[in-house]
Amino acid sequence: MGTNMIIGIILMGLAYGFVVYLVLWSRRTINFIAARKLNSAREILEELHHGR
């Protein structure tokens, strides 16, 4: 297995893993905002830092 392939597999894993992470984070955030009936960005940011 060449160096390019090792680097490539690692990069692909990181990229796909990051996409999965963003999907899960986004889903959780959308549900969190809806459950707490938050509105403005200020309120949401504050609750995100305090509330979870």
Next chain:
Amino acid sequence: MADKHPDQSRITTELSRELSLFHVTMMGVGMMIGAGVFLGIGNSIGIVGPGGLILTFAFNGVLAMFTAMSYAELSSAIPKAGGAYNFARIAFGRNISFLAGWMEWFASSVAGSIYALTFAIYTLHYFRHLGLLEWVPLPEYISEKIVAVLIAVVFIYINYRGASETGKAGAFFTLGQTILLGVIGLVGVGVAIVEPSRLTNFEPFIPNGWDKLLITMGFTYVAFEGFEVIAQAGDETIDPKQNIPKAMIYSIFVVVTTYILVAIAAVVAVKANAPDLTMEPWQWIGSFREKGFGMAAARLMPLGGFLVTLAVIFASTSALNATIYSATRVSYALGRDRMLPGIFARISRRTKTPYFALIVTSLIVIGVATLLPTKDVASSASIMFLFLFFLVNLCVLKIRWHMSDELNYGFLTPFFPITPLTAIFFQILLAIWLIHMSWLAWIVAPAWIVSGMLIFYLYSKKHALATQDEIIVLEEEPTPIEKAYRIMVPISNPNNALQLVGNTMKICAAKDAQVGLLHMVPIPEQVPLSDAEKYALPGKEAIIEAMLYLAPRFPITSTIRYCRNVARGIVMAAREKKIDLLILGWYGNGPHRRSFTFGSTLDPVVAKVPCNVVIFKDCPNQTFKRVLVPFAGGPNSVFAFEVASILADPEEGQIIPLNVARPGQPTTDIDAFLDAAVKIKQLNRNLFKPRYIIDKNIVQTIIQEANEGDYDLVVIGASRERMWQQMVMGSIPEELARHCQKPFVMVKATEGLKLLLKRII
């Protein structure tokens, strides 16, 4: 005629909310898995090799996710038909938003033409392969055009039938194509597990160098343009605040996973030692270019070629459905706001679809499919899609920075602003790359943009309706003499105008400034902007009072504007008039919510206005003898010293700079800091009598000193921490503002790079 113009009737029609999360997700997936992946695999693998092909889709997935999150944030807060067009109108105003809508309309319509042609080409090829078309006397080229028009007409009719049919039809086709592609991808992975020797097809992993990735990423990026159609569905989606952002994120995930799976399947499909193979498998697939994926799939499994053809048919039809839908909705939004004639906004009462917008969109789709060379026009559409995505990422930056307190968000982009800035950088790079793909595209795209600008200046500018988000100047009186230093004083009512103006006068005298008095008239959402005049009376009285007081002494301008949001109105006015200092009065007892220091109006103004700020709280119009200035260093403290020296009695006044440090911590060298500040601001050093206090509780010590000490004014520089830091840890100036019982002034200095950025953005 059963349909009514929206402004001509009290009974208005609106789009029905019938699309679920599943429907809108499938619409996005359907628009993305169009022709892009089928054309992309064969072409890309020949350029970047087998490993590079997988990386192309993985990296593009990350970039597409960044833009999808920008779309998700904006769509959750502004869930109306129009997508990027609406975002641009709110962020940048009419001209940019018209261009956004104009280009989006064209790009989506032309994409529809391409999908219709793709359907025709693959369908006819398959029937020919089966020997079913030998009786047809027409040339292949003409047959393809006829079939393209027929399939376009079918989906135009489906779109006319209404949102529910559109969503359900699209969801059916999209589900079919995704399952087919998923099966092909999983078979490929299974083959690789059963026959590990096929994994040698990935060698060499990236034969032509890593830089080629940029080329293939640009080539296949259009295969990720689908969230626009989801944004367009905002008016018709059930619970759009949750479902629209979710649909965008989910659709990207489905598409990235599918693309990576089918790319792996394509690479492992061909046996390296097959007797008829005279080259490496990746080279063999690449040699067939756009048909490469189909040829590979035919070797992967029995009926592989048939399944790919079936998938292409499903993909092109669902993408066609989604693009007609998207193009129609954006032209509807242009008509709704009178950027295009109002007839575009007419909605059929029976099917609840914008029928005229659909008719004109259909003419573009059919006209382009039959008359124009598709490759170059497709590249033009790609440039415009890239521009749209670029614009949407700019919109998310601007709207978050300037309007985030007045919108109701259902989602916020993480790692802000890194994600939109990264997307912007790569979108510029990929758009530039398209020059190498088609020089004609770089003629067609600007030509379409220029024609749009002509329409805007000849028609839209005169007819466009004022939206709820615009700020209108009601009355403005110019200043008789222009001064270099400009102060703006927003005035709300006659009762507190004079108190504020009295203190303003001292600063004006010290700075040799001109004063601009501003009254923003907030108009409730339910009240038409045409009735705004009724709300302006108290503001007029306040301004007249202030003018009577100030006019004999200083050059004065006065402005009355109406707006939907006072904070944004003040920030816009300060930016527009290039104000150096904004003076605000705070008359409340404190905000009801802990997320605000001064309240929902003052906090956004202080954070966003591109100039220095002074806030007066309970400050009578008098000279002050003993002024306390708690400080910890930095430009805000220097500005606090300057303001304190202006407000202090020049003969008997004393300013007490106070520094409180925790035990064992290094203390600030007050004298050195004072000397530097005095030199910079040319202050009277004799006024300052500094004090040190050592105490473990800094906030309580300062509040106690301010309230119990012999002071008649407290002046403090605003906190320099970021918003989230303040929210988590609290800040001394904001705590003091809440609890100080003496006349209180908080100042904030904005200078250098920060000032430049605020003025530009």
